[in-house]
Amino acid sequence: MRPAAPARHPSAAASSSSSTNSQQEPRPENPLLLLPSSRAGKLSLGCPVLDRLLSGGLPPASVTEIAGESASGKTQLCLQLALLAPLSPLSASCLFLHSDLPFPLRRLRGLAPKSRPDLLDHVLVAAAHSPSDLISLLSRAQRLLAHPGRLPPVRLILVDSIASLFRADFDASPADLKRRSALFFRISAKLKELAHRHRCVVVVTNQVVDVVEGEAGNTVAWSSGRRVSPALGIAWANCVNTRLFLTRDADGRGCARRRMNVAFAPHLPERACEFVIRRDGVFGVEPSGR
Amino acid sequence: MEIADLPIATSHRANLLAAGYSSLAALSAASPPRLARDLSIEVHEAEEILKVAVGANKSKGADGPSTSSVLKGAQNAWDMLSDEQSRRHINTGSADLNNILGGGIHCKEVTEIGGVPGVGKTQLGIQLAINVQIPVEYGGLGGKAVYIDTEGSFMVERVYQIAEGCISDILEYFPHCHDKAPAGQEKLKPESFLADIYYFRICSYTEQIAVINYLEKFLGEHKDVRIVIIDSVTFHFRQDFDDMALRTRVLSGLSLKLMKLSKAYNLAVVLLNQVTTKFTEGSFQLTLALGDSWSHSCTNRLILYWNGNERYGYLDKSPSLPVASAPYAVTIKGVRDAVNSNSKRVRVM
Incomplete structure (x- = not known):
């Protein structure tokens, strides 16, 4: 991946184009033939209301970000997805890369149905403590995704959370910000490549920061009475395909109203839906039911 | 003659x-x-x-x-x-945007479209890939599209939706045509619109360079392609490049190649670009990515931005048109005029 590569590769591509070996030559795909698999490959959230918000679930071959303040339900959703993946039509395993310690194992067990303790076998957990940790984990995951062995194939990658990887080691100086955003793009490119090659659903959670006056361009929303944006700035916003923003507003009686907002998505309009977190998981609330 | x-x-x-x-x-x-x-x-x-x-x-x-x-x-x-003057332009879907662009996206030119995430770059890209296929008898170019996806935002179900929206608009504007033209009617299916997009999904900058080099051969074999869209040209060039001078050389080489292709095969090239923050004189400002010398590489530059809750397009650079801005909207059917824009809403496509 050193900058010498661009000079070498095009000539390789040019020489292969004259030969009959079509492996090297880029081949266009026909979108019409991709349509059924993109519809069937969606991962349900296990709740018809939330699935309707996302028109069927989380899309494959694409990176979805779930942003929200602490205790907004990000990790809950991830755990729920991890347990749903083997039960869904994809019948897939899940790779759970976490940076917030410790891994919420008890909650995961609590969510798993008593009749199916084997579901936990399909959740592969690894900890990442720095951006470079995550990158090397993803490179190793590549082998796992290609040769799953006895397990059902991995079709879901969860990263919880991306922001905490970048909490340390970076100043607000321009040089450090540049180094940081180059890492964002490397991680994102890796995630997207895995997502594309193996038709994985990729979910990345993100924290929020208070909005500083004058910082434009990023998603802004009100949550718990604060004006917040997803962390890591606009550079990271360029790295995800779909952004879901979980917000909360307290109504004074002690129970918070939670909302899941589609901040942007290539296939969805901006819209929102209320949800609740119960003992057995995250569920959407019908708007008419209120 | x-x-x-x-x-x-x-x-x-x-x-x-x-x-x-x-x-x-x-x-x-x-x-x-x-x-x-x-x-x-x-x-x-x-x-x-x-x-x-x-x-x-x-x-x-x-x-x-x-x-x-x-x-x-x-x-x-x-x-x-x-x-x-005799050339037709590619409709953006919004009459206001077409206006500031001098009729739409021009063939034989390279147009750069930039904006913050979520403002509608990809939506406009998909819309152009569909609109370029509007048959000649309905005022379109009747061409095909090449879509080079570097970010994975090309969602097929959305493409299908936009194709449906485009067809329903055609039938609304040309009500008399669709009972007397059975041959044209045959073509107006979202499925055939999808099938006429050549879609390349690429995962690294080496692949991006390879695809653009390969385009020369590909376009020679597919003369009916009228638009090449790269969504986005930026993504893979924002990692792993320590040597900025090299990056600039590689990128300007690419844009030169694309400019030649657009002239040789009479097609429009649309490059989508991301937005970055630039550190100047102690403050951060939003600007299009890839630096100053890149901004010379494209003939036209359209910047999409939010103005409150409304989306706007701003023609930042053009050899023949004045700088101007216009609102637009992204609806379920695709890119359209903003609902409360002052100009006449009903206009033939």
């Missing part, structure tokens, strides 16, 4: 235009076997056509020294102007 006036069989004339031979100069530069292959006719027929074309070129040269005899393939400014 134009292709349309050549004294040859009508079917040949139509085939010539469909194959991308838009001017006599382009035609007379072709060799008989190549022309025969492009039109799928016999070589001797192609020789006939070329003879007629050369004759027409000569007779044009009689009333004034034609540059094409001095410099092969050269055109004078008058020919270029009339050529440009």
Whole structure:
């Protein structure tokens, strides 16, 4: 991946184009033939209301970000997805890369149905403590995704959370910000490549920061009475395909109203839906039911 | 004299235009076997056509020294102007945006479209890939599209939705056409719109460079492509490049190549770009990515931005049009005029 590569590769591509070996030559795909698999490959959230918000679930071959303040339900959703993946039509395993310690194992067990303790076998957990940790984990995951062995194939990658990887080691100086955003793009490119090659659903959670006056361009929303944006700035916003923003507003009686907002998505309009977190998981609330 | 006036069989004339031979100069530069292959006719027929074309070129040269005899393939400014005026543009879906762009996205030009995440770059890209296919009898170009996806945001179900929206609008604007034109009706299916997009998904900058190099061959084999969209040109160039000078050289090489292709095959090139924060004089400002020298690489530059809750397009750079901005909206059908824009809403596409 050193900058010498661009000079070498095009000539390789040019020489292969004259030969009959079509492996090297880029081949266009026909979108019409991709349509059924993109519809069937969606991962349900296990709740018809939330699935309707996302028109069927989380899309494959694409990176979805779930942003929200602490205790907004990000990790809950991830755990729920991890347990749903083997039960869904994809019948897939899940790779759970976490940076917030410790891994919420008890909650995961609590969510798993008593009749199916084997579901936990399909959740592969690894900890990442720095951006470079995550990158090397993803490179190793590549082998796992290609040769799953006895397990059902991995079709879901969860990263919880991306922001905490970048909490340390970076100043607000321009040089450090540049180094940081180059890492964002490397991680994102890796995630997207895995997502594309193996038709994985990729979910990345993100924290929020208070909005500083004058910082434009990023998603802004009100949550718990604060004006917040997803962390890591606009550079990271360029790295995800779909952004879901979980917000909360307290109504004074002690129970918070939670909302899941589609901040942007290539296939969805901006819209929102209320949800609740119960003992057995995250569920959407019908708007008419209120 | 134009292709349309050549004294040859009508079917040949139509085939010539469909194959991308838009001017006599382009035609007379072709060799008989190549022309025969492009039109799928016999070589001797192609020789006939070329003879007629050369004759027409000569007779044009009689009333004034034609540059094409001095410099092969050269055109004078008058020919270029009339050529440009007769050319159709690719509808963006929003009449207001078309207005500031001088009718739409222009063929033979490179247009850069930039904006923050979620403002609608990809939506506009998909819309153009669909709108370029509007059949000629409905005021479109009837061409095909190449979509190079570097970010994975090309969602097929959304493409299908936009194609449906486009078709329903066509039928609304041309109500009389769809009972009397069964042949045209046959074509208006979202499925065929999807099938006429050549979709490349690429995962690294080496692949991006390889695809753009390969385009030359690909477009030579697919003369009916009228637009090439790269969504986005930026993504893979924002990692792993320590040597910014090298990055600039690689990128300007790419844009030069794309500019040549757009001229040679009479097609529009649309490059989507991301937004970054630039650190100048102690403060951070939003600007399009890839730096200052990149901004010289594209002929036109359209910036999409939020103004409150409304989306706006701002024509930042164009060789022939004034700087202007206009609102637009992204609806379930695709890119359309903003609902409360002041200009007339009902306008023929």
